[in-house]
Amino acid sequence: MHMLVCGGTGCRASASDAIVETLNSELAAKGMENEVQVIMTGCFGFCEKGPIVKILPDNTFYTQVTPADSAEIVAEHIVKGRKVNRLLYTDPENKEHISDSKHMGFYKKQLRIALRNCGVINPENVEEYIARDGYQAIGKVFEMGAQATIEQMKKSGLRGRGGGGFPTGLKWEIASKNHADQKYVVCNADEGDPGAFMDRSILEGDPHSVIEAMTINGFCIGATKGLVYIRAEYPLAIKRLQIAIDQAREYGLLGKDILGSGFDFDIELRYGAGAFVCGEETALIHSMEGERGEPTVKPPFPAESGYLGKPTNVNNVETFANIPVIILKGAEWFSAIGSEKSKGTKVFALAGKINNVGLIEVPMGTTLREVIYEIGGGIKNGKKFKAVQTGGPSGGCLTEKHLDTPIDYDNLLAVGSMMGSGGMIVMDEDDCMVSVAKFYLEFTVEESCGKCSPCRIGNKRLHELLERITKGEGTMEDLDRLRNLSHVIKDSSLCGLGQTSPNPVLSTLDNFYDEYVAHVTERKCPAGQCKSLMQYVIDQEACVGCTACARNCPVNAIAGDRKKPHVIDTSICIKCGACIEKCKFNAISIQ
Amino acid sequence: MAKVKSLADLKKMKEQLQSKVDLREKGEDPESRVQIKVAMATCGIASGAKTVMDYFLEELDKRSIDAVITQTGCMGYCYAEPTIEVKLPGQEPVVIGYVDVKKADEIIEKYIKNGELVDGIIPMNYNTIDNQ
Ligand SMILES: Cc1cc2nc3c(=O)[nH]c(=O)nc-3n(C[C@H](O)[C@H](O)[C@H](O)COP(=O)(O)O)c2cc1C
Ligand code: SF4
Numbered sequence: 001m002h003m004l005v006c007g008g009t010g011c012r013a014s015a016s017d018a019i020v021e022t023l024n025s026e027l028a029a030k031g032m033e034n035e036v037q038v039i040m041t042g043c044f045g046f047c048e049k050g051p052i053v054k055i056l057p058d059n060t061f062y063t064q065v066t067p068a069d070s071a072e073i074v075a076e077h078i079v080k081g082r083k084v085n086r087l088l089y090t091d092p093e094n095k096e097h098i099s100d101s102k103h104m105g106f107y108k109k110q111l112r113i114a115l116r117n118c119g120v121i122n123p124e125n126v127e128e129y130i131a132r133d134g135y136q137a138i139g140k141v142f143e144m145g146a147q148a149t150i151e152q153m154k155k156s157g158l159r160g161r162g163g164g165g166f167p168t169g170l171k172w173e174i175a176s177k178n179h180a181d182q183k184y185v186v187c188n189a190d191e192g193d194p195g196a197f198m199d200r201s202i203l204e205g206d207p208h209s210v211i212e213a214m215t216i217n218g219f220c221i222g223a224t225k226g227l228v229y230i231r232a233e234y235p236l237a238i239k240r241l242q243i244a245i246d247q248a249r250e251y252g253l254l255g256k257d258i259l260g261s262g263f264d265f266d267i268e269l270r271y272g273a274g275a276f277v278c279g280e281e282t283a284l285i286h287s288m289e290g291e292r293g294e295p296t297v298k299p300p301f302p303a304e305s306g307y308l309g310k311p312t313n314v315n316n317v318e319t320f321a322n323i324p325v326i327i328l329k330g331a332e333w334f335s336a337i338g339s340e341k342s343k344g345t346k347v348f349a350l351a352g353k354i355n356n357v358g359l360i361e362v363p364m365g366t367t368l369r370e371v372i373y374e375i376g377g378g379i380k381n382g383k384k385f386k387a388v389q390t391g392g393p394s395g396g397c398l399t400e401k402h403l404d405t406p407i408d409y410d411n412l413l414a415v416g417s418m419m420g421s422g423g424m425i426v427m428d429e430d431d432c433m434v435s436v437a438k439f440y441l442e443f444t445v446e447e448s449c450g451k452c453s454p455c456r457i458g459n460k461r462l463h464e465l466l467e468r469i470t471k472g473e474g475t476m477e478d479l480d481r482l483r484n485l486s487h488v489i490k491d492s493s494l495c496g497l498g499q500t501s502p503n504p505v506l507s508t509l510d511n512f513y514d515e516y517v518a519h520v521t522e523r524k525c526p527a528g529q530c531k532s533l534m535q536y537v538i539d540q541e542a543c544v545g546c547t548a549c550a551r552n553c554p555v556n557a558i559a560g561d562r563k564k565p566h567v568i569d570t571s572i573c574i575k576c577g578a579c580i581e582k583c584k585f586n587a588i589s590i591q
Numbered sequence: 592m593a594k595v596k597s598l599a600d601l602k603k604m605k606e607q608l609q610s611k612v613d614l615r616e617k618g619e620d621p622e623s624r625v626q627i628k629v630a631m632a633t634c635g636i637a638s639g640a641k642t643v644m645d646y647f648l649e650e651l652d653k654r655s656i657d658a659v660i661t662q663t664g665c666m667g668y669c670y671a672e673p674t675i676e677v678k679l680p681g682q683e684p685v686v687i688g689y690v691d692v693k694k695a696d697e698i699i700e701k702y703i704k705n706g707e708l709v710d711g712i713i714p715m716n717y718n719t720i721d722n723q
Binding site: 044260 | 594601602604608632634661662663664665666667670671688707708709713714715716717719
């Protein structure tokens, strides 16, 4: 028998160590320490009801356990085999106790559709994919026919996971209606958002699902050729994808006359050099053609004139990964998951100041709070939540008041951010929001292709303004300038990069205006991040004159005689922090 | 490898593969063995999954434990990499995080040999499409 005690950071803070200890001593008192083993586990993803204790093999799930409950759990459950009812989870709907964790699937906030095979199958063995219904969807599509499949896709409500959220079925329909001697299917695996790794994980963990979906796409729109545009910085994803393509060919699942249908389809890889703008579909197509990776005006959309001027359907990796399941389980099954206008699930790369950094997949409509506190296990080191950034360089920073917003395309847009491709970065009280905006602008300035002036010049100016503000040289007029310039850039840029690049600035101005004002009027950074606005000061009372700081200062900014209080010359100080580390008397502080 | 020529062919192949897997999972296969999956996506490899996988391959062989060790993709627990899944015949699979060589040794000695769980188990915190 085993007793699993949740050792996730959330539960740990509320006494899981003490629970393990008391359980062990209670077991020892009953002489059962050799029969029952107490184990500390990782996070159960149910932190709201923590600490959790789960008993195996009967799967009993106790919630909100305290060290004082240990005696009862051991005496009742372990010795007498009777469950401790008061600690069982109560179903919020019908107020019944639920004891078997197998029957409480609803506590699991995640649902893995796009990630269904990641971490389950060996991605380098096609047979493992086939054993999990792999390539059956393409067989079913051949039986249903192209038209009916497109109808299914439309009915499912699937929207593009690459950021824009365009309805996939509709996109396919448009591409299918454009006639040409050759059409193309393109998988966008550029994934340029800083901090995002959803698409990489899918390609590394389940490459066949993307291959199968691209084949389905080809059959539906009448394309015989597929191209995957993938950044060269993803060597493992490239390797696994290539192995998968080779194996699919070997098994006759790619190539001529697939499954005896008479339909031919094959896939090639195209490597990108890792430019963010090449994720934009027209730039991506130009890059594949060997041209400069610069966007062009839409229309014409790729569905009319794409790769080599032919009708081309571009979809994102995660969009594709959903498709075989939708075909096999049906549009109704899929559209029952999610929110009213956004169906299915979304994969997020959860990062930043959060306990359970990881790759997660939740039904649309899950709230930010559930993601951050239930799945993410809350903020690291017990700090206070400040903001969550979604949508990468095109998105915005949302605050406490947005935490109960159900995540979907439209809700996130309404609160000034966007879904984007799925990066989600959590920030705590130590993060300076002006610096965060500056970070994203640095990225956009670097990644702007330079084709149009609002984006090329405007973003540079935005960045300069932010730089001034973080140095304490900004004025209140600068704040207005930031806002006005942002709107100009949004309204007049050619492609999605420029049209969204001011979003991090606008959303932080909206949600953290006070912080901007503090930088400008008080010349202070409330989060203590902006170096130029900090001053190191030695407390003259506390300093004993040990000279440790002066000896360790790399720029000799500290002066003072032995056994006399020291002083920092702030005009020389580079704010490296070496003195604070060396001072044994806590005499140095940052002001 | 002969090509899969039709959907019927594919389904037959799936049945065969599936029943092999089932036998293995239920432990009814007389040759049922310990199965270990190592999460080997970029994140896992960067935190040392390759070393762990090599260690299992070598040590299980040395300690004469019959096991199948395979690589798989990202399990999603980036905070606890490297992660592995161990499945003893006839039992539910267990995911264990923060596996280094020392932990791997403990897993072999305690869990694989004696069925005693070890610290660092990560509970499955998601629903799958199979039980939808
Ligand atoms: C600057 C910029 C970068 C983009 N980067 C990506 C990307 O990395 N991956 C992606 O799938 N889509 C990206 N997109 C969106 C694509 O243009 C396109 O809408 C998407 O690939 C369509 O697929 P979907 O409908 O399946 O989402 C980007 C768009 C812009 C404007
Ligand atoms: S908006 Fe920026 S990235 Fe897009 S075309 Fe203009 S300069 Fe290039």
